[in-house]
Amino acid sequence: MTEIIGIIILGLIVGSFLNVCIIRLPKQKDNIFRESRCVKCKNKIDWYNNIPLLSYLLLGGKCKKCKKKISWMYPVVEGLTAIIFYMSYQNHELSLDLIFTLIFISALVVIFFTDFNYFLIFDVVTLPLTALGVIISLFNMNPFYITALDSIFGAVIGYLTIYLIRWIYFKIKKVEGMGLGDAKLFLAIGAWLGMSSLLFVLFVSAFLGSIYGIVYIVINNKNKKTELAYGCFIILAVVLYQFFGKDFYNFINHPFVL
Numbered sequence: 001m002t003e004i005i006g007i008i009i010l011g012l013i014v015g016s017f018l019n020v021c022i023i024r025l026p027k028q029k030d031n032i033f034r035e036s037r038c039v040k041c042k043n044k045i046d047w048y049n050n051i052p053l054l055s056y057l058l059l060g061g062k063c064k065k066c067k068k069k070i071s072w073m074y075p076v077v078e079g080l081t082a083i084i085f086y087m088s089y090q091n092h093e094l095s096l097d098l099i100f101t102l103i104f105i106s107a108l109v110v111i112f113f114t115d116f117n118y119f120l121i122f123d124v125v126t127l128p129l130t131a132l133g134v135i136i137s138l139f140n141m142n143p144f145y146i147t148a149l150d151s152i153f154g155a156v157i158g159y160l161t162i163y164l165i166r167w168i169y170f171k172i173k174k175v176e177g178m179g180l181g182d183a184k185l186f187l188a189i190g191a192w193l194g195m196s197s198l199l200f201v202l203f204v205s206a207f208l209g210s211i212y213g214i215v216y217i218v219i220n221n222k223n224k225k226t227e228l229a230y231g232c233f234i235i236l237a238v239v240l241y242q243f244f245g246k247d248f249y250n251f252i253n254h255p256f257v258l
Contacts (some may be wrong), residue, residue: 003094004086011085017080018106022077022113025122041066052078073113075247081109081224097143100136104129104143108235111185115231118233121181124190130155133191142192150194156192158198182230185198199243200248203236206229 023039024032036045043065049055056075063070084105092098107129114120136142137151146154162183169177190198213228241248 007085007089008082011082011142012078014085014102015081015109016050016052016074017108018081018113019074019077021110021125022073022117025110025114025124026118026120038063038066038068039071040068044083053082054160073117076104076258077109077113081106081163084109092143096141100132100141101143101253103132107188112232112235115181115229119179119227119229121179121185121231123181123184126181126184128189130184133188137191144193146192146194150193150196150222154190154194154198155187156190157195158186177215178230178244182234185231185234196249197238197245200241200245201234201237204240205233205246209233210235 020032020036036050037043038045040063043063045063049059049064053075056070056078059070061070061072062068063077071205085102088098088101088105090100097221107125110125111121114122114125133142133146134148134151134155138148140147142151162178163180166176166180168177169175186198186201189201193201209228209230212233213226216228217226
């Protein structure tokens with residue numbers, strides 16, 4: 001029980017740091033390690049008003065000094081990270097697999113919300129994540145049990161697949177349909193999950209993105225050129241891959257389908 005409580009508290013603390021990364025990475029000159037300040041009034045936030053999740057609830061979701069609303073993203077990221085840490089602990093207990101899984105998922109949380117908020121996926125997250133995925137695979141420490149060759153080829157094929165789709169779309173439409181950030185996200189996913197993950201993630205992310213895009217355009221009366229945060233759907237597909245990846249490949253390999 002003590003370990004579970006510790007893991008949840010650690011998840012809340014890490015979630016608070018992830019919030020800092022999500023907010024400050026788009027401001028390229030902003031130091032992610034500086035003291036916390038209210039984004040509205042710029043006043044320094046005292047430590048006792050900066051306790052993950054708890055402070056948000058006690059303050060009623062408002063800054064203590066200027067009384068402006070605090071973004072819903074802060075408690076969501078902190079709570080989500082705590083839940084992810086708990087679920088990962090249930091699967092791996094205290095182990096190297098747990099540590100690497102938490103690193104991978106924490107990076108995905110940052111990528112999801114920077115893309116959701118700013119349509120940006122940062123190299124400072126995806127490239128080190130890719131390198132780490134390859135390195136731990138070389139030493140047989142990948143928590144998803146991917147070999148070194150699978151990791152390397154998964155990274156290369158993942159990147160080239162999105163780059164090729166992006167290039168073809170540009171040649172046909174004369175506009176960029178996807179950013180290189182999406183390609184680098186696939187680079188990282190391939191490095192961690194291997195080649196077998198790529199078809200599932202590509203198919204499911206495209207499906208989810210299309211459904212969301214159609215609904216969003218119809219409800220908000222937008223045109224077809226409305227920008228969507230595709231990286232968010234890639235990450236949702238990665239999550240679904242953990243639960244339905246095997247079923248997906250069993251289905252497409254079924255004689256009835258073929």
